[in-house]
Every structure is written in structure tokens, then in C-alpha cells.
Amino acid sequence: MEGALTPPTAAVPLGQAAAPGRPVLRWSSRTRSIDGVAKELARIWSSVSLTTPGEEGDAERRVAARSSVMNLVVIAGRGEFGERAAAIVEGLTGRHPSRTLIVSPADPDGPSWLDAQVQAHCMLPSATAPETCSELVYVTCGGESGQHMAGIVAPLLIHDLPVTLWWPGEPHFESRSVKDWLTMADRVIVDGAGWSGDGLSGLVAMASLPSRFQVEISDFALIRQARWREAIASTFDRPALLPCLTSIDRIEVAYSARDGTPGMTNVVRPVYHVAWLASRLGMAILSPIRAGTEPWSGYSALLRLGRRRVPVAIRPVESSSPPGTTLSVELHATRNRAELSVGVTASADGVVVLASFDGAAMPERTFFGPRLRESDLLAMTIDAAGRDPIAGEVLTTAAELIEP
């Protein structure tokens, strides 16, 4: 076996019983070439019988060995992130990816080299179900190889399974290597809330990817706001308030900031709130988002809903919350001289909705939603594997709000 080492004793051999619901490391080996990785992956499954007696007494392949869900490629720019990504993916064993490839470049100036760790993590979903496994390949490349990582990944993908590309950190959507990555992917996962500056230029660049490369975009920044959207939508479930939805005449979003200078705090999340409301309600953009000239003046835009002009204010508020976090979303509507004001604010457990209509306060309502960890977000993103037209529209509208 080229460059392969024998499985360490820590790995529990396939066929040996595992407790239901507990991930088990079934295989671990290292190799130093792409061919070696392919051979190691094949060796995992050739080491165990996958057949059981079928209905007619003949052998039938009935044991589910590797899950049949997707390839997950993680572009881990920095070494320490690669290890964190590996830990997150291991936590998903038995649940999602069939094969995870974590790729990490190192030492760009030296000679070309490759080091790959091949692992199989398995889990028994229940006592009666067959054990299912995920493969994890951690590839580190040095020298010029590190600049062609997409070419290293391509031959290692399981054919006919969708490819999800998790691109943590700050992807450079305009770089040359982007094309190589995105032509092999069906879905790209990013976290727009972690981008530098206000994050808006990255958002505009990202919005063009679905049409250029036929990929779906999943942004953790948008997924994190699910409970906010549910809370805002629930206000208009009340029959008396539903007509006010078409009479919204003001939107204000407050976000946390340490520095009030426009461009210094990531505002992707507040912009998503506005984009979601605009796309759902069919608002036209009369004036795109503009940064104020004074510190702490935030951003403003002008939308139109029916005949009404809807001013939008996105304002920074000094807060101990992480910069860019949404603190509140306020909506105002006037219908038949009755005023509706809806205030949704962040709380320790989720979000709280306070509304008043025609001078009368509505009962306060809390929507629980603890802060999601990266592993939760990744699991949710992969769970909702199909096309999400709503998210697509929000992204497109957000880009139009920034650069019409």
C-alpha cells in the first residue's frame, strides 16, 4: 500500500458491536498520495462482509455501510480551523455526510507534498438498524500542490452524490480558484456574519454565484435569524393585524456595534432582515442602502410597498453583544387611521415580540431559540438539502439593496 500505515489500535474494527447513538472510530490510517487515499478508502469497506441472507436464502447486500447522502468538502484555510471542522463533522456521524474532505494548504513556498489522514466514523442509529458510517479524509498540502486543492479533491468525490462546499472564514469569490471549486459544487455554505468590514461587498459577490455556477447558497447568517422571522411572521397571524402587512410604512433594525463608523461593523444580518421583508412583501427599491456620514448614524434606504414609501433605518447601538448582532427589528404600519407598532427584541433565550395596535398593547410573546453552534447550523443546512427559494430571493434582494 503506497504510503499507507496500518490502522491504529484505537480504531474499533468493523463488525464489533457499538452502543446505539454513540459514534465510533472504525478506521484510521495515513497516506501521502491521492492514489493512497483512494486505496485506503476502498480498503475500509473490503475488510468487512456486507451481505446477509436474503429472502430466498441467497446472499443479498443488505448492510448499510457508508451513508448515501453527500460529499462535504471543507476548505479550511488555516490549520486550527481544519481541526475544529473535523471535530464538528465527527459530531455529525451517522447523520449526514458520506465522505468529508477537509483540505488545508500549508507552507506554500517549499516543495510539493501531501499528507492525508483517512478515517471511518460509524454509528448504530438504533439497536435494530444497520450501522452507518461516514468517511473523513483530512488532506494537508504544501508547496505548489496547495494552490491546486480543487484538483486534489475532484478525484476523491463519491460520484452521483451531491457536493456541498463549506467555506468557513472569508471566501474570495473573485479569485481564480473559485471557479475550480464552484464548478464541482451543488451547494456552498458560508457565514456572512464573519466577513471583514461591513461584509456587504462579499454579499453582492456571493449573490451572483447561483446564476454563474448553478450552486445553492446557504449562509449561516441567514439561518441564525430563523426565530426572528418566525416571531415577526407570527404577529401577522392575528386576523385583525393581517391587513396591516400591506400597510407597513417604516422598518428599523438595530444592531450591536463597538465602533459607530460605517463600514467598521459587519451588517450582513441586519441587511438580511430588511431583504427578507422586502422580498416577501414585494417591495420595490426606490433608493438603495447608503451609509450615513456621521459616526453612529448607520445606514438608510427607501422602499415602496404599494403606494407607500417605506423608509428603512439600520442603526448601530453600542452593546456588549458581538458586533453585527441584531438587537431589534421594529415595524410600523398605519391602516384606517389605526397604528400598528411591532418591536421584536433579542433576549437571553430567544426573541420577544411586543406589539400595539390602535393604542392597545398586545400580550407579549416569547419565541425560544438558543444561540446555534456551528455544528447545529451545519446540521440544519445539510438537513434542508433541497432548494430554498426563499433564501435565494433574500440573497438576491439583499444584493439589490446594496447595489441595484
Add this chain to the structure above:
Amino acid sequence: MATRVKVPRAAPRVAVSAPGSLPIRQERLARDGKRRRPSARHDTNLLREGLRLERVPDPHVVVLFGATGDLSHRKIFPALAQLWRTNLLPADWGLLAVGRRPYDDTSFREDVAASLHANCRIQLDPEVERQFLERISYHRGDFGDDVTFDTLAERLEQMHLEHETRSNLLFYLATQPSAFPQIVGQVGRCGLDHEKHDGGWRRMIIEKPFGRDHESAKRLNRDVLRVFRESQVYRIDHYLGKETVRNLLVFRFGNGIFEPLWNRRYVDHVQITVAESIGVEDRGAFYEETGAVRDVLQNHLLQLLSLVAMEPPATFAADALRDEKLKVLRAVGPFTRGEVGSEVVRGQYEKGWVGGQQVKGYREETEVDSVSETETFVAARFEVDDWRWSGVPFYLRTGKRLARRATEIAIQFRDVPHRLFEDAATDPQPNLLAIRVQPDEGILLRFNSKVPGLGLEIRPVTMDFTYGASFSADTPDAYETLILDSMLGDQSLFTRADEVEAAWSIVTPIHDAWLDSPAPEFPNYRSGSWGPEAAEELIGRDGRRWRRL
């Protein structure tokens, strides 16, 4: 109301950013701000689009009758706790447990906590459990006593104020069926069924069995519908909440390749099995009055049959779905007395070995008559007499103390019309599609393949999809699905009054014929077997055999 089958809806045509959602001229003018875009409709909450997975029900109070019973502790409280754990219950939520036993709030919560520890599929964090339990209160009283319900109404008023639940009430009848009419009548007497003009809803979940024959089901429907409207009534058949059963609709109508084959031209026959390895356990008295026909055939098996045989509904609205299921039940039609003799087999288990353990016969079980004639097994050959299925037999069987626990729907396709591979030692076997409801939930497709080698050997192979390999292991329990649906006002997975009556009209003649027949020769199958030999003969005379599961 959207259904629980998570099919993403199409984007609304008013969206500003959906390219091509408007004619190009309108799109261009709208972008230029010269023409007004279509405004949102006043009757639809457009913000709800795409939020289906995250939806939390309105604030409400659940009133659980029979709260001290086995079903409540084994299924209902654990299901509610899981919904609470996953933030799918509203923060403004409460439960009032109603029962005869002498508990107070504290002692009842202690009992519920013990049930959660024993029965929850994922244990709750202590703090989450505390929050859940503190929303549960206990109301003691007899269902026949007016005072019980008068004080209940007062307590509910108080709970609405405490929890700000806006007068929304979900009644849950988890009592003995004999108490259903009494409770419904009392709820009506106190006016607790009245929905409020400001949106306060009132709904009622009713557990099976819904009646014990056609007449009693009609009578119970009359009693319930005298107080509630059909749109307020949620009759539970927990099989409909199972993930694999719900997937049957997606499998049939979300894939283009199967539906063209789903008819008498390509399908030879269908087998539906609901097999249990357990006996009657400590429910002997209940089972003596029920039997396999009432316990499983009338509801679970006929529901599965209707889902397999139904036409595609025009929409996924609850009534469209239920209309199609009803048509199937009406096409099955009742057996004549003579047909019951030839098309239905009944059985009762005797002692034997199941899973390596010796078990008692049915007549030796606690609270069971030593000369009982109650059937613990039934197999029947039905025909769905409509354009699609005419001439295709549907073999249904269910039983207790069978060799293993397994629920499966098997679609056996017709043989190839011509034997092409004459040199092969074996003929190709007919294709088979098996939908495993439990355990090992998944779908299996059997087809023939050439064995590698110089000769021409043919052997069946299977393509096997298992849920565990493709999806999260964290599959919700059927009760979680159904209780959440009722809180959201989605009736798709609940049976309608006319469906229940149609199902009873199929099985009541079977019971009537048995009443007129000589006493059966029970027991007639060994525990740990696959039922009486007569069941093999029932399918064997058509040249077929039951699948070995």
C-alpha cells in the same frame, strides 16, 4: 393550512427579486419605479412563506383527559416534552391534566417526570424539564360530575390569564372510549367548545378506538359533531404520523417513475403486514373486547391500504387527501357472509417461543377468558374495485405473538411477459418494492441481475434505502408529529368522520359473520410462528405466498 409533508411551496409571484416571476415589461417598469407592483394579498400572511419548518403554534392550553393513564405517560407527555425541548411549543403554553386519581400539581408533576425519564427518546436537560413541568397542572374530578367541568372552566380562565394563551384550547381525549360522549357533552354544556371572534380556537383530539362497529361509530360521530364542527375534530391513528407512512405520499407523488407502474397493468398483488411479537401484555381485558380486527385492521391496516391505493389528490389540503382515501375505502366494499368464510382468516395464539423466550398462550393471559374466542390474528384478501386496481388482490394480515415485529407494505409486480433467458438455470423473479414501516425503516427495490461470470446466471439483487443511512437518526415519534399538527390546525394526518364510518362498514360484516358462525377452533397458531396455516392457504390458493419478513 400547509400539510406536514414538507414540500417547499412555490415563491409568491409578487416577490421583487425573483427574476422571471413577472412578465418582462412589468418587471422592467417595476425596476424603474414606473409601475406599481402587485401588492400583497390581504388574506395571506406572506411572511409565513418558507417558514413551515420553524412554525410555532399559537399560545394555548392543552386539556388532557385521562392524564393518569398509560397512554398519557408512555406517549403523550414524552411527545410534548420533545416538542418543548426543540422549542416547537410556544412559550405561552400550559397543560391541565384531568383525572380521577388524587394528585395535586406537585405530586402529578413528579409522576410525569418519572415517565419522561423512562420513556423520552432524548432526555431533557434538567432546566428544560423543570420549565416543562411547571407548565403542567392537575385537575381532579369525575367525568360524570358537573362540578368537575364547572371548576375546570374557571381554572381554564385563570390559566388563560396566567399564560396569556388567548383562549386557545386543545382538548385531548386519552380516556377509555366509553367516556368520550360524556366528556364531549360536558365540554359542550360549559360552552368550552365555542371559538372566539378574536381568533381563539378550540380543538379536540380523540384517540382510537373510535367506536366498536359501524353503528357505534356513527353514534359517536353524532355525539361529537353535536358539540364540535368537523374542522375542530382530530381523530388520531398514530400510524399516519409515522415517518415512513408520511413518506409513502412523497414516494408516490414526489417521484415520476413509480406512479405509471402503480396500477393493475403492472402490479400483481399487494401485501400489507402489521406483525407484533408481543402478546396482549397487561391489556387482557381491553383486548378481549377488541381483537385484531378492531385493534389494527379497522384503522392501521385500512389506512395503509388507502394510502397505497388512493388516486393523487388535486392539492395537499387535508380534505383533498382525505377525499381520495375515502374513495378507496368505498371501493373496497363490505364482504358478504359467504365471502367472510373464504376471504378472511382468524387466529389465536397458543404458547410457544418468541425471541428465545417461552411465552404463554392467549387464553392463559391475565384477564383473558380461558375459552376466549377473541382473534389475535387476522388475514384477509381485499379487492379495490376501481379502474386502477380492479383484479389486483390486497392481502392484509396482522397478529400478535408472531415471529418478529415488522410492518411492511410490499408491492409485487407482474412477471416479465416472455422468458428470454432460456439458458439461465433460474427464471428472473418478479420485481418487488417493499416499504418497511418498522423496524429498519426504508424502501427496498428488488430486480434481477446477471451473476458475474462466463455463463448466464440470473439472481435477484436489492437496492436498499434505509433512513438511518440517509437521514438524521433523530426521527420524531408519530405522536410528536400528530400533536404538533393538531396545534397548528393541520388535519391532513387525521381521519375524518366519513372515513371512520367507511372503515367500520368494511369490518363490521366480518364480525357479524363470525357471530353467526360456529365457535372457532382456537388456539390455532403457535407463538413465534407467522400465524395459522389457513392464512398460508388463503394466499396460497392464488398461487402466491406471504413474504417472509
